[in-house]
Amino acid sequence: MAPRPEPGSEQVKDLRVIRTRKALQDAFVALVRERGLEAVTVRDVAERAMVNRATFYRHFRDKYDLMRFTIDSLVADLAWRPVPADPASFTFEDVVDHTEAVLNRLAQHADLFRAVLALGGGPRLTLKMQGFVEEVIRHRLEVLGHVETPIPKGMIVPIFSRWSTALWSWWLMEGMPYPPREMAVYVVTLLRDGPFRCLGLDTRRLDANRGTP
Amino acid sequence: MAPRPEPGSEQVKDLRVIRTRKALQDAFVALVRERGLEAVTVRDVAERAMVNRATFYRHFRDKYDLMRFTIDSLVADLAWRPVPADPASFTFEDVVDHTEAVLNRLAQHADLFRAVLALGGGPRLTLKMQGFVEEVIRHRLEVLGHVETPIPKGMIVPIFSRWSTALWSWWLMEGMPYPPREMAVYVVTLLRDGPFRCLGLDTRRLDANRGTP
DNA sequence: GCGCATAAGCGACACCGTGTTGCAGTCAGC
DNA sequence: GCTGACTGCAACACGGTGTCGCTTATGCGC
Numbered sequence: 001m002a003p004r005p006e007p008g009s010e011q012v013k014d015l016r017v018i019r020t021r022k023a024l025q026d027a028f029v030a031l032v033r034e035r036g037l038e039a040v041t042v043r044d045v046a047e048r049a050m051v052n053r054a055t056f057y058r059h060f061r062d063k064y065d066l067m068r069f070t071i072d073s074l075v076a077d078l079a080w081r082p083v084p085a086d087p088a089s090f091t092f093e094d095v096v097d098h099t100e101a102v103l104n105r106l107a108q109h110a111d112l113f114r115a116v117l118a119l120g121g122g123p124r125l126t127l128k129m130q131g132f133v134e135e136v137i138r139h140r141l142e143v144l145g146h147v148e149t150p151i152p153k154g155m156i157v158p159i160f161s162r163w164s165t166a167l168w169s170w171w172l173m174e175g176m177p178y179p180p181r182e183m184a185v186y187v188v189t190l191l192r193d194g195p196f197r198c199l200g201l202d203t204r205r206l207d208a209n210r211g212t213p
Numbered sequence: 214m215a216p217r218p219e220p221g222s223e224q225v226k227d228l229r230v231i232r233t234r235k236a237l238q239d240a241f242v243a244l245v246r247e248r249g250l251e252a253v254t255v256r257d258v259a260e261r262a263m264v265n266r267a268t269f270y271r272h273f274r275d276k277y278d279l280m281r282f283t284i285d286s287l288v289a290d291l292a293w294r295p296v297p298a299d300p301a302s303f304t305f306e307d308v309v310d311h312t313e314a315v316l317n318r319l320a321q322h323a324d325l326f327r328a329v330l331a332l333g334g335g336p337r338l339t340l341k342m343q344g345f346v347e348e349v350i351r352h353r354l355e356v357l358g359h360v361e362t363p364i365p366k367g368m369i370v371p372i373f374s375r376w377s378t379a380l381w382s383w384w385l386m387e388g389m390p391y392p393p394r395e396m397a398v399y400v401v402t403l404l405r406d407g408p409f410r411c412l413g414l415d416t417r418r419l420d421a422n423r424g425t426p
Numbered sequence: 427g428c429g430c431a432t433a434a435g436c437g438a439c440a441c442c443g444t445g446t447t448g449c450a451g452t453c454a455g456c
Numbered sequence: 457g458c459t460g461a462c463t464g465c466a467a468c469a470c471g472g473t474g475t476c477g478c479t480t481a482t483g484c485g486c
Contacts, residue, residue: 147413162379194407200360
């Protein structure tokens with residue numbers, strides 16, 4: 001049924017096709033960032049991309065098809081992860097360095113991230129990040145062997161990825177109010193100590209039952 | 214320009230108006246939960262509500278106007294917060310009890326929350342929650358006096374509210390995989406210890422620089 | 427209860443975005 | 457250079473939108 005040869009799966013060679021699709025995606029991203037997703041029509045995209053409207057439908061089923069395709073392209077561009085340090089030898093500075101690298105990468109592609117988030121690609125980013133988190137956790141379990149965790153592992157992974165996404169997207173959306181190094185310190189401190197301690201709460205009583213869920 | 218007398222601000226008395234608006238909102242929520250926001254048309258809503266389509270436009274500018282209005286109504290219904298215990302006398306059990314109460318409240322209105330989230334009301338929920346968090350922080354600062362925090366307060370508030378929203382919405386969207394009590398323990402443990410410690414990471418090296426951003 | 431104000435019903439209208447089709451051109455790649 | 461494809465163009469039917477003028481009926485205040 002689909003006249004389109006599944007742009008994601010098989011490789012397209014024809015320069016015209018590549019050129020047209022790229023033009024449509026670029027126009028789409030630009031328009032969404034200007035007006036928001038709902039205010040953008042297929043006509044607008046085709047017009048901005050200087051492509052006939054009918055041609056649009058030869059490549060994408062509709063606006064949302066283009067959206068999914070574009071988000072996946074953008075997320076693929078962001079598919080980069082720094083090599084995690086050996087968890088057995090973590091130091092505060094190591095983790096901060098690592099986080100700073102991630103933040104710098106984010107800052108470099110801030111417009112991309114903002115575009116993805118504006119496109120409603122948050123869930124897809126979270127999904128992508130879950131892959132990274134899973135990898136880290138798997139790595140950790142390999143190195144340290146089986147460890148009892150107070151939280152079910154099936155819960156830590158999605159929560160960790162959501163919390164990380166929350167930190168990064170907040171930072172980006174606020175216009176990166178702190179430089180990467182400073183933000184990295186805040187991030188690691190928050191993830192290390194949790195928000196309660198970071199609020200200066202006296203946790204001595206809280207610690208009474210530490211690790212006994 | 215707006216023929217509608219601002220339903221949010223001034224009180225409407227006419228039973229016909231109240232009846233019609235409620236019918237439209239209920240139909241809207243039901244349809245969005247069935248098909249998703251984009252697949253719902255004004256025609257559908259009016260039909261389901263057994264209201265003439267023209268009448269719809271006498272009350273709401275368009276679909277998104279109804280959405281905003283509906284989300285605000287739902288969020289207002291959820292405007293409930295348990296009295297926070299004295300932060301100077303927190304114990305683990307106290308906080309868990311408190312969290313469990315919140316989760317029970319969430320569970321009672323799970324369909325409401327899911328509706329809000331399905332409607333894309335996450336940001337509005339987060340905003341609402343920021344109010345609660347701010348209140349708690351203000352309360353804490355009053356009781357304990359000025360305390361140096363390793364994280365800027367202007368950052369903790371939005372992050373705390375996003376992290377809380379992430380926990381709750383994950384729990385709800387996963388179909389409440391753990392009973393409220395158990396989930397409350399996980400929540401408090403995560404917020405107390407942070408995800409690093411909950412992964413069983415050795416934080417002794419991380420702690421070397423504790424509190425020195 | 428009664429009359430009045432007004433909300434709701436009804437049908438029609440123009441407008442716009444969508445998705446499709448057939449044909450003619452143009453260009454890339456063998 | 458030839459062939460097959462991609463693209464441009466024009467037109468079409470369809471459906472959702474937002475509005476209007478008129479009529480009906482329903483709740484409110486006296």
